[in-house]
Amino acid sequence: MSEKKPTPVSVFPDNWVAMSIDEKYDFFKGVMLSTEDKAFVNAEVAEKYKRRMTRLYDAVELKEPDRVPTLLLSEGYIARRAGYSQADYFYNTENIRQAAIKFHEDFPEMEYASTVLPYPGEAFDLLGIKMLRWPGGDRPDALPDNTSWQYVEGEYMPASDYDELIQNPEGYVFRKWFPSVFENLKALAAFPSLFAPMEPATVAAFLAPLAGGPIRDALNLLLEAADKALPALIPAALAYNQIITQFGSPRFYGGLTFAPFDIIGDTMRGTKGVMLDMYRNPDKLMAACEAVVPATIKFAVDGAYANKRPFVLIPLHKGADGFMSEEQFTQFYWPSFKKSMEGMIEAGLIPVPFVEGSYNNRLDILSDWDVPKGKVVFGFDQTDMKTAKEKLGDKFAIFGNVSGSLFATGTPEEMDAYTKDLLESCAPGGGFMLGSGSPIEFTTPEVLRTYLGATKKYGVS
Amino acid sequence: MSQELINAIIEMREDDAILITNQLLDSGTDPMAVLAFGKQAMDVIGEKFEKGEAFIPELIMAGEMMTAISDTVKPLLANEASAEKKGKIVIGTVEGDIHDIAKDIVCFMLDLDGFEVTDLGVDVPPAKFVEAVKETGAKIVGLSGFLTLAYDPMKDTVAALKDAGLTDVKVMIGGGQIDEQIKEYTSADAFGKDAMTAISLANEWVGG
Numbered sequence: 108m109s110e111k112k113p114t115p116v117s118v119f120p121d122n123w124v125a126m127s128i129d130e131k132y133d134f135f136k137g138v139m140l141s142t143e144d145k146a147f148v149n150a151e152v153a154e155k156y157k158r159r160m161t162r163l164y165d166a167v168e169l170k171e172p173d174r175v176p177t178l179l180l181s182e183g184y185i186a187r188r189a190g191y192s193q194a195d196y197f198y199n200t201e202n203i204r205q206a207a208i209k210f211h212e213d214f215p216e217m218e219y220a221s222t223v224l225p226y227p228g229e230a231f232d233l234l235g236i237k238m239l240r241w242p243g244g245d246r247p248d249a250l251p252d253n254t255s256w257q258y259v260e261g262e263y264m265p266a267s268d269y270d271e272l273i274q275n276p277e278g279y280v281f282r283k284w285f286p287s288v289f290e291n292l293k294a295l296a297a298f299p300s301l302f303a304p305m306e307p308a309t310v311a312a313f314l315a316p317l318a319g320g321p322i323r324d325a326l327n328l329l330l331e332a333a334d335k336a337l338p339a340l341i342p343a344a345l346a347y348n349q350i351i352t353q354f355g356s357p358r359f360y361g362g363l364t365f366a367p368f369d370i371i372g373d374t375m376r377g378t379k380g381v382m383l384d385m386y387r388n389p390d391k392l393m394a395a396c397e398a399v400v401p402a403t404i405k406f407a408v409d410g411a412y413a414n415k416r417p418f419v420l421i422p423l424h425k426g427a428d429g430f431m432s433e434e435q436f437t438q439f440y441w442p443s444f445k446k447s448m449e450g451m452i453e454a455g456l457i458p459v460p461f462v463e464g465s466y467n468n469r470l471d472i473l474s475d476w477d478v479p480k481g482k483v484v485f486g487f488d489q490t491d492m493k494t495a496k497e498k499l500g501d502k503f504a505i506f507g508n509v510s511g512s513l514f515a516t517g518t519p520e521e522m523d524a525y526t527k528d529l530l531e532s533c534a535p536g537g538g539f540m541l542g543s544g545s546p547i548e549f550t551t552p553e554v555l556r557t558y559l560g561a562t563k564k565y566g567v568s
Numbered sequence: 569m570s571q572e573l574i575n576a577i578i579e580m581r582e583d584d585a586i587l588i589t590n591q592l593l594d595s596g597t598d599p600m601a602v603l604a605f606g607k608q609a610m611d612v613i614g615e616k617f618e619k620g621e622a623f624i625p626e627l628i629m630a631g632e633m634m635t636a637i638s639d640t641v642k643p644l645l646a647n648e649a650s651a652e653k654k655g656k657i658v659i660g661t662v663e664g665d666i667h668d669i670a671k672d673i674v675c676f677m678l679d680l681d682g683f684e685v686t687d688l689g690v691d692v693p694p695a696k697f698v699e700a701v702k703e704t705g706a707k708i709v710g711l712s713g714f715l716t717l718a719y720d721p722m723k724d725t726v727a728a729l730k731d732a733g734l735t736d737v738k739v740m741i742g743g744g745q746i747d748e749q750i751k752e753y754t755s756a757d758a759f760g761k762d763a764m765t766a767i768s769l770a771n772e773w774v775g776g
Binding site for chain 2: 183240250251253254255257258259260378379382383385386387429430431432435463464468510511512513515516517545546547548549
């Protein structure tokens with residue numbers, strides 16, 4: 108089988124490291140807009156792709172596009188309407204591929220690729236993951252087939268471990284957090300120091316503990332899980348390829364990462380733990396957030412560089428209004444989050460934080476952020492969009508806020524009225540995209556079509 | 569020293585709150601009075617929450633302090649007749665949803681406010697709500713759900729209560745993706761965005 112040679116446009120330049128932020132940004136933009144290295148079914152589709160990508164970049168760069176782009180978080184709905192269950196995301200990912208293709212066939216007006224995000228259920232089973240419950244499989248605690256996965260709250264890292272995490276984040280995660288969260292990787296706790304083989308005299312001492320017994324079993328299990336995971340992920344890659352080349356709907360996310368505070372709060376200390384730490388262990392919590400910043404940048408960069416797509420989705424969880432005061436946000440959440448995004452921008456990427464809940468009391472803090480224009484895109488759930496546009500509009504593009512409840516229970520007329528109002532107040536001046544406020548699980552084709560058609564009526568400049 | 573205890577709780581000085589509690593008890597203060605000081609402090613924190621001056625960390629911290637105080641005080645209460653309750657409430661996270669943090673805060677705050685709370689936990693099917701309401705005679709039901717996935721189970725639970733003839737039971741719903749539109753959709757009597765709304769609704773409904 109002969110592999111198609113990559114076109115020059117998508118090869119990293121030799122002087123990458125020395126390039127400026129703008130040069131890196133432009134490189135990725137060139138790759139994204141290019142239609143050369145993608146096997147479009149015909150020239151018309153290639154044109155459509157280019158037009159949609161240009162429209163997206165116009166919005167990102169705070170210009171008025173020919174038409175406001177329409178984004179949609181559609182992951183739950185696409186499977187439901189195709190008659191597949193949430194369990195298929197874990198155990199029958201080929202069904203999810205088919206569901207996604209069917210969705211794009213039925214809704215060709217979907218401007219950008221829908222989310223196709225499978226989870227390797229068999230790998231999860233092998234590892235014995237404790238931080239979530241999910242549908243399907245034959246575990247006693249499996250959720251019902253049509254229920255989406257959910258976090259299992261817990262203190263997977265005790266407060267007494269903060270120092271260890273701060274001193275050596277990756278080492279801590281590997282030797283302590285893995286055994287705490289992956290039931291079947293407990294033996295990794297005894298994994299020898301990576302510094303052990305640095306002198307010829309101690310190479311053998313490094314290798315000996317890996318040679319047999321529990322550590323070897325744990326490593327083998329990890330590899331077995333990886334082998335189970337790969338086939339589960341391939342249908343998604345195929346789906347995206349088809350969505351791009353057949354429907355001309357660009358995929359722009361290349362990486363996924365999380366805010367440092369959320370990493371500590373979601374699956375290390377747990378929600379309750381992290382909230383109490385603001386009082387009980389404030390200095391350690393702040394130091395821990397700082398300590399994981401490089402990791403949050405690294406996995407954003409790893410994904411985006413491998414995929415050559417610069418947009419990095421950052422779902423935000425625990426810094427929203429109501430979760431903490433403005434002072435607490437400024438002290439605990441914002442500094443490491445900001446640093447993480449700046450690291451991504453530095454690498455030529457475009458962070459796309461998506462705020463779950465509302466950020467009405469954070470807009471001034473964001474507006475004071477000294478960040479290059481048009482290098483971040485902010486997505487919102489329940490934030491007041493008019494105010495967000497006023498306060499952030501000269502800094503970065505925004506999208507979102509069309510609620511899951513409107514999709515689930517509204518009429519086409521209500522959807523029309525809402526999107527009209529939203530577009531009339533936020534679209535003028537550019538830097539705006541229509542977006543849903545949460546992943547859409549339930550809706551009707553009529554309501555969805557009204558949503559997808561809204562920018563043609565109210566978003567043309 | 570009572571004011572010191574109240575201040576310590578309001579100012580989130582956990583160690584001081586425990587210390588002062590012990591000092592008060594050692595010096596012969598009525599254990600019921602100590603609990604009452606805690607309750608006063610919680611009222612202030614509740615007010616601050618409503619005004620946007622206190623948030624989730626403060627509610628959770630206050631919960632921790634109140635639990636510690638009542639754990640200290642309770643062994644000293646010689647089977648005293650417990651204070652009369654304002655009313656009974658059945659609460660749970662609806663079927664298919666396993667989120668419990670917000671629900672736990674609501675339960676705790678309602679309990680502190682003088683309601684008798686039956687917490688059914690998470691992933692609670694409609695029939696279990698019906699059963700619990702019949703068993704306890706509760707006139708208020710609270711349904712929690714974090715996901716959009718909770719819309720239909722909430723609707724089903726409201727319907728199940730009606731179908732069981734429990735038409736005088738009032739239902740409040742709450743959670744991250746709950747709004748007026750979902751209140752209409754589920755035929756619930758009211759919705760709330762936070763624990764304080766749950767308390768004021770409950771008080772309103774018992775005529776408090």
